[in-house]
Amino acid sequence: MLRRTGILLLVVAVLAVGGLASCAGPAGEASYKVGVIASQTGPYSGLGLPALEGMELIADGINENGGIDGIPLELIVYDDKGSSTETALAAKRLIEVDGVLAFACSTATGLSHSLVPVANDLRTPGIIMSGTGLINDQLGEWCFKPIASEDDYIPLPLGYLADDQGVSKLAGLLENSGYGEGGEFYLAKVAPDCGIAIVETQHFDPAASDLTPQLTNIKNSDAEAIFIWGSGPAGALAVKQAREMGISLHIVTTPAQASPSYVESFQEYYEMAPSLVCLDSKLSMWRQLADDDPDKAMCREFDELYIEIYGHSPSMWNAIGAQIIQFIADGLERAEPDPTKLEEARGKVRDAFESTTGLSLFMGTYTLSPTDHYGRVVPKEVLVTFKDGEKVLVKTFS
Amino acid sequence: MRTVKEKIRALLSGREHRMVLALFAVVLMTVPLVAGPYGVIVMVDVGLYSIVTMGLILLMGFAGQISLGQGVFFGLGAYMSGIITTRCGLSPWLVLLVAAVAAGAVAIVVGRALVRLRGLIVAGVTLALNLVFCSLVVSLRDLTGGATGLPLIPRLPLGGFAPSNTLFSYYVVWIVAILLLVFSLNLVNSRTGRALKSVNLLAGGSEDTAQVLGVDIIRYKVQVFAVGAIYASIAGSLYAHYTGCIEPGAFGVHFSVLVAIMAIIGGMTSPWGAFLGAGLIVSVNEALREVMPAVVGGSTGAYELIAYGSILVATLLFLPQGLMSIWRRLQPQERFR
Amino acid sequence: MLDLSAILQFFISGVNLGCIYAAIGLGLFVVYGVTGVLNLAQGEFVMLGGMLTVAFYTAGTALVPSLLMAVIIAALVGAMLYRLIIYPARNSSGSTLVFLTLGFAFATEGIALSVWGWEFKSLPSFWGSPNIQLWGATIFGQTPWVVGTTLLLVIGLFFFFGHTIHGKALRACADEPLGARTVGISTDQMALFSFVLAASLGAVVGAVITPLTMTGYGVGMPLTIKGLLAALVGGINRAEGVILGGMALGMAEAISAGLMPSGYHGVIALGILIVVFLSRPRGLLVAPGKV
Incomplete structure (x- = not known):
């Protein structure tokens, strides 16, 4: 018993010393x-x-x-x-x-x-x-x-929905998080300027696995498109489940849903008409940018370097x-x-x-x-x- | 003639705790003089955790009542302080007291329902309450700031004098912690404490025995539950003013579980265990932060998690009754049992 | 704008979630029933089952062998948890044992993260089973598999505990450990077996729900919490209670998500649960007041 206790005390002591040593002041180096x-x-x-x-x-x-x-x-x-x-x-x-x-x-x-x-x-x-x-x-x-911030980039998807697809009634499906709260606030703020009314708002937990109740409510509203706002897998699951439920409304989402692992898993549902529209960065799309786009060269260089290092x-x-x-x-x-x-x-x-x-x-x-x-x-x-x-x-x- | 070990034990068992307390207080008050600024920062966290853990130890160790919901009361204190001081501009000190009383009142209502339940069910209810609390904070966005957080909470004032936030918080937190320790030690030796100890719920004593002995166990348990809630609420208020920005994740199940780990690791036989448990867990985290980058390069998070889990397992295997039991093991006669 | 098909959809969603929670709760029940340990690593077995099946499946193995291998590995991990951690501490208090399993869960999560990374993974629904449209509501292709698996687990457990010598021995250990030992049942063997059984159950569940919910290194702890709530609300001492608790939790979640004001459904679902807890302190199956 005593030996065990001794070992433990030693461990505690080492940890304590480690903790204290880490409290030493910053050292200036070049x-x-x-x-x-x-x-x-x-x-x-x-x-x-x-x-x-x-x-x-x-x-x-x-x-x-x-x-x-x-x-x-x-x-x-x-x-x-x-x-x-x-x-x-x-x-x-x-x-x-x-x-x-x-x-x-x-x-x-x-x-x-x-x-x-x-x-x-x-x-x-x-x-x-x-x-x-x-x-x-x-x-x-x-x-x-x-x-x-949201009000910088929301006009792009909302403009697409209003001008290119003729949507005037939108449903928001938002994550219960700081990110989702920002989305809800700015959607409500920017949408009227684009001629879009938010007719339904539903929320989901970041760890949710079944979004059919929320999607059913959206289906039964008179929304013409859904904006899915989330940072994790639940947002991607929402796209899949909406299509599986036969909801054929336009769906636009935040960038997380365009992450490679979700695209790979849910490609079939992402491509179902009308195909999913995601916010994304120029970087991942540099090949399709216009040749006179000022960012094309920068994106291309980084993309090639990245592939070289990380594959x-x-x-x-x-x-x-x-x-x-x-x-x-x-x-x-x-x-x-x-x-x-x-x-x-x-x-x-x-x-x-x-x-x-x-x-x-x-x-x-x-x-x-x-x-x-x-x-x-x-x-x-x-x-x-x-x-x-x-x-x-x-x-x-x- | 008593051996040194016996003397230490006697000191810690509460009979001569005044001297140890005085020593403990003096050491703590001088820490900022010797530790660097980061040492003080870490010690503020240790102090806050210790206060909540102490409440939980009273609840678990002496009232035999599991709780996985201390985060609720920690959060109640923090949000009441945060909301009332930012919206109404009342004195943070006053709000801290009001919040503690309110949390205690909530605990009495909840506790009345809880103490009738037994064992694991209580763990389930408190866990569910904690989840509800966090959902509620997110839902009541206009009041609480939601998941985005409640920013711009004022600092604790001290007359017209504005000391450094960290150092001032250190002294406030640790003075409160020591006062609450004194209160806890007295509580343990009070009528309530003795009544609870007499049935020795921790060692598997039954509540029926208590009933036979004529002890109103329900009332005592509710009292201890309220005391634990008040501790957590005070720590929550101090936390809110110290960090200046709170978000619901800080009061979730993870917090409650962490505090329970600290209580178990520290040992539930004495309020002193809270300081050992909180101190050990926080130092383990800091030591891992220090050591891991030297051992493995790049992102060390996963390895820190593995090491943390392993240390938790190893500590509990060696010391199933927590760090406090080291003192008992040093007792000579116990080795022959 | 509510119609019957919407109500049906909420109900389907509730059954779906309820089966998942009940299945995880059953894993907790098996270990708790035999050893009295609340195993907070149960969700990690679910995670391991899902992640390992995905790993083997994407490496080109067929679905069934992938699942079998995942279950075998998870079972070994379960045995390891018992032998290396629970057995040496078998004389410790219940709360110490709970936190031992929690430490194991943390370490497992860390190992999974360092091996597989943070990405969420998915599987196609089993043998491409199609979605079913029923009076305007949708049943996902994988849902019958989830419900079927849970039903099989339930039937299997009842048969096992009620009709096999092994099962009766397990139950004897739970009811009367000392008596069981006196009549020659090795409580140690039984405890080991309960961990292996729970780990295998967890792994099967993990593989079956992956096409529906996706899986990742960190899904274990949230699932443990759901399973724990399910088991405790229903009464962790009885399998029927756990199943009922899981269904209650799943239904409460689905119906509040569908019918209650959005943004408050998390509060309402768990609020219902707490009311149930307080009004039925011994679990759903025992009338209040009865001891």
Whole structure:
């Protein structure tokens, strides 16, 4: 008994020492340290893991080319474990222990919002990839959200429904999450401008497996099209189940449903007439972009590099991860901070982020200012559909 | 003459807990002087978890009542504090007390229904209550901010003086934790505690025995349930003001299960177990964050999860009664049983 | 705009969900009945069954051998859980054992994530079974398989527990462990067998529901929670109770999703469940007040 206890005490002691050692202050080294909080386990790992892949690719590329002004970029990555408490703790660790110049996160919308007070309290620039514009006016001095909000890109699918398909009555089928809440708010806000009325709103849990009750209610309403708004498998299941129930309304969805694994599993249902229309990124559709499209070359280059390194084309979340690091690298390049003087360096990086002008990345072109941390975004979303086993470009912002 | 081990045990068993308490308090108050800023940050979380866990230990260890729904009361405290202070601008301190009283009242109503149920059913009901609570927070979006979260919750004020949020929160959380520990130790040794101990529900004592002995076990159980809820609510309020932004996921089943793990790991024989359990689980997490990137490159999340699960299993295999039982094992005579 | 076909659709959805929850609850029941352990890793067996079947199937194996191999591996994992974790701690309290299974569940989830990644996977419905249209409502091709599997499990368990020597021995262990040991039944063997049985049941369920619900490394814990609610509301001591509990939960979810104001259906479904819990504290099958 005593021996066992002894072993256990030893383990506890080692852990305690590990914990305390980790509390030592940040050490200054000659690298640009950037923190990353990615959802690697838990329900949002589908948002964090692919983004991380894209982030590492860009960071490796920068370092192979001699870093930023000769200084290498060092990514320090923590898991958020699908919890907002852990998300905040990871950010604080990055700031206090690792001494990062800036940090970024890729996780669920609600979780990413818990980073806003952390960035502002500890005066370190934080990049959040929140899926909703509801947070835009609450970012404070130190938080940035360089990604399009709903009202930037909703006009594209709604315009398609109204102008190309003559739809005037729409049903929303929305995920019970921060992402879905943003969708509901902005659908109601933007739809009237496009001449569309929202006649039915139904909700589903992110882990739902049977959406027939919600779809039945939509079927029995006078909606002419369905907008499915979700970030996980339930949104893709909704498309499949709608078609299986014989609902032949137009369906448009958010980008998650165009993820390769869902397309592969549900191709048959995605292609059933009228074929599913998804929001997607220019990146995955670069081959079908017009030759004079200014982004074509950039997308092509990244796509080829991605296939070379990882053996598959980048998904949208890969691209989002990649562009977070590109955004940060752009800021670091202009700020030229001295990584040994942390406080001053963080301020410089923040000022550089605020003066981002016309930065063209995969998901949009960003122009920020001290009063606008979300930026005047020129969105680059496209609409795609599915035909004969291929994704087909339907519409772009023009 | 008593051996050192016996003395330690006597100290921890509550008979001479004043000295240990004083020592514990002094050590805690000096932590910020020696630990770095991140040490203090981690200790705030340990303190918050400890408070909730302490309530659960009273409930499980002394009233023999499982709960997988402490997240409800943690969330009630956090949302009441968050909503009332942002909407009405009342003093956070006042709201904290009001929220705790309200959570206690809710717990008395719920507890009356719960204590009539037995064993595992209670686990089921509390689990379901926790799921309902989170759904309700999402549904009542206009009031709670929904899944997007409730932002811009004010900090706890201290007169006109505005100290650093982390350091101030550290002292507030740990002063509250120590006060609640003192209260818990007194409760354990009070009429209620003795009554509950007399039937020794944890060791399989039956409630029928209590009835025969004339102990109004139902009333005591409801009281302890309310005390646990008040602890959780206070911790929730402090959490809301500390983080400044809350979302329903933080009060879900995962939280309740985590707190239950802390209670089991710490040991349910004494309120002290809460600090051991919370401390161990949080340090394991931090140690894994520190060590894992050196062991495996790239994304370490999956490996951290594997290690966390394995450590949980190993600890419970070695110490099925939690860390508190180390002290009992050090007792010489017990080895011969 | 409600019509009978809508009501029928909600009912079908409820049966479908109810069968899934009941089947998971039955796995919990088998282990709990024999050993008194609440096995929070039951959902992980469901996950393993689904993921392994997908893995073998996409590697080119036919469906039945894929499923069989998945079940065998899951059964081995179940045996491992018992031998390495539960058996050494068999004298610990019930709550310690519950959290041991939880630790095992975490580790299993982590291993599945590191092996298969985060992507959700699916299977085509078994042998391409077609959807059935019934008075304006739709029954998915896979649903009969799910319902049939659950029914088979139920019938199999009743037959097993009621009519085989093995089953009677298992029941004896549950009812009177000491007495069972006295008459020469090895409670240890029986406990091991109950874990293997529960793991196999879980794996079959996991494979059968995958065409309907998709599967991924993290589906285990949410399914455990549903199964747990089903088992506890119905009364985990009796198989009939578990089945009834699962159906009640599935129906409550489907009907509130269909008929209640959208956005509140999660609250309402579980609210119904809590009312049932409180009014029937011994499970659905025992009248309130009776002990």
